[in-house]
Amino acid sequence: MLDCIIIGKGPAGLSAGIYTSxxxxxxxxxxxxxxxxxxxxxxxxxxxEEIIDGQQLLQRGxxxxxxxxxxxxxxxxxxxxxxxxGFNIVTAENGSFNTKSxxxxxGNNRNTVHITNLEKFEGKGISYCTTCDxxxxxxxxxxxxxxxxxxxxxxxxxxxxxxxxTILTNGNELKSSGESNNTIKSNKIVSFEGENKLEHIVYDxxxxxxxxxxxxxxxxxxASDFIKKLGLNSKNRLLTINDQFMxxxxxxxxxxxxxxxxxxxxxxxGSGANSAKNIIKYCKE
Ligand SMILES: Cc1cc2nc3c(=O)[nH]c(=O)nc-3n(C[C@H](O)[C@H](O)[C@H](O)COP(=O)(O)OP(=O)(O)OC[C@H]3O[C@@H](n4cnc5c(N)ncnc54)[C@H](O)[C@@H]3O)c2cc1C
Numbered sequence: 001m002l003d004c005i006i007i008g009k010g011p012a013g014l015s016a017g018i019y020t021s022x023x024x025x026x027x028x029x030x031x032x033x034x035x036x037x038x039x040x041x042x043x044x045x046x047x048x049e050e051i052i053d054g055q056q057l058l059q060r061g062x063x064x065x066x067x068x069x070x071x072x073x074x075x076x077x078x079x080x081x082x083x084x085x086g087f088n089i090v091t092a093e094n095g096s097f098n099t100k101s102x103x104x105x106x107g108n109n110r111n112t113v114h115i116t117n118l119e120k121f122e123g124k125g126i127s128y129c130t131t132c133d134x135x136x137x138x139x140x141x142x143x144x145x146x147x148x149x150x151x152x153x154x155x156x157x158x159x160x161x162x163x164x165x166t167i168l169t170n171g172n173e174l175k176s177s178g179e180s181n182n183t184i185k186s187n188k189i190v191s192f193e194g195e196n197k198l199e200h201i202v203y204d205x206x207x208x209x210x211x212x213x214x215x216x217x218x219x220x221x222x223a224s225d226f227i228k229k230l231g232l233n234s235k236n237r238l239l240t241i242n243d244q245f246m247x248x249x250x251x252x253x254x255x256x257x258x259x260x261x262x263x264x265x266x267x268x269x270g271s272g273a274n275s276a277k278n279i280i281k282y283c284k285e
Contacts, residue, residue: 001087002099004025004026004100005029005030005090005101005102005103006020007080007105008029009030009058010036010058010136010256010268011058011265011272012258013031013103013105013255013272014029014061014064014272015269015270016103016273017068017276018061019273019276020276021068021070022068024066026253027069027070027071027136029073031072031073031075031105032074035107035109036057036058037054042265042267044264045265045266046106046266054178056102060070073256075093076148076150077091078150078220079153080226082249082252087099088100088101088248088251089098090102091153091186098118100283101253104255105258105268105275106226107223108172108222108237108238110224113218115192115218117193120192122192123196125214126198126214127216128153128215129215130144130158130204130214130215132228132229133215134158136182136216139164140213141211141213142165142214143165143213144168145168145169145215145218146216146218146219147172147174148175149176150217150220150221151174153217155167157215165182166185167266168189171186171187173186174186182262185266186198187207190202190204198211198213198214199211201214215239223237227239232252241253245274246278255272255275256268256272
């Protein structure tokens with residue numbers, strides 16, 4: 001049993017991990033690449049008078065977190081299950097872990113697809129949340145767009161509502177080790193079509209296929225997916241936390257771009273530290 005799982009290895013997650021590990025809170029950080037890796041020139045972060053690039057800064061943070069005792073996994077989290085007894089299960093591509101507390105430090109990125117008419121049908125047949133919207137497609141024909149373990153996980157979740165499920169890899173190779181008995185279609189999708197709601201999708205070979213619903217489960221779940229699935233309170237795409245950096249679910253904390261209006265390395269690091277202070281207290285209670 002872990003004390004804390006931090007989802008995200010950007011500045012917020014790493015900063016929090018340094019504090020929790022130094023306080024002997026058994027911590028595992030699970031994350032993929034941070035947005036910061038794209039930054040070639042950082043000139044406004046305290047303590048670096050020379051220009052440093054995002055990749056270097058993150059590597060230093062990762063080494064520092066490991067030196068303080070953090071374990072770090074380069075993996076994607078595909079599901080979080082909140083158990084009644086106050087413990088939680090975090091499922092990543094390469095394993096599941098039990099933990100007392102979770103820090104969401106996932107940044108504020110959203111994994112979506114760039115397909116004509118996406119926005120037009122969001123909420124009108126196109127959904128990002130199987131847990132919230134699966135019910136509306138009982139015994140209907142649905143497609144799940146994506147090509148990863150997360151896609152298969154979401155398709156399997158939909159099985160309790162319908163068996164008529166097609167995995168739409170949208171021109172990508174299916175990179176999942178998960179099992180699925182669903183139809184798999186690999187054609188590239190060019191547009192969503194319909195009158196007042198989604199009715200069919202059009203592939204790049206001109207073929208049209210009827211669907212009642214489409215779920216986007218691209219790459220891995222991001223902040224907005226976790227917000228919807230777990231029923232976390234949010235406003236204007238920012239997670240709502242209390243003064244202890246805890247969300248409306250006990251034991252689930254958040255830090256970084258997912259809570260900060262001013263999205264910077266310094267504010268992410270600061271909120272990571274603040275959340276860690278409260279996680280330490282929570283785990284030792
Ligand atoms: C091009 C660019 C340049 C920038 N330049 C500057 C600058 O010069 N100065 C500055 O102060 N700020 C800059 N920023 C902003 C800064 O990068 C962000 O504010 C900061 O990285 C936020 O940190 P974070 O830890 O909250 O999130 P992020 O750095 O976005 O990290 C989020 C982490 O969560 C992980 N994650 C998300 N979902 C999952 C999941 N399901 N499973 C596993 N892991 C997951 C991601 O892989 C990543 O590791 C820049 C941003 C960009 C894009």
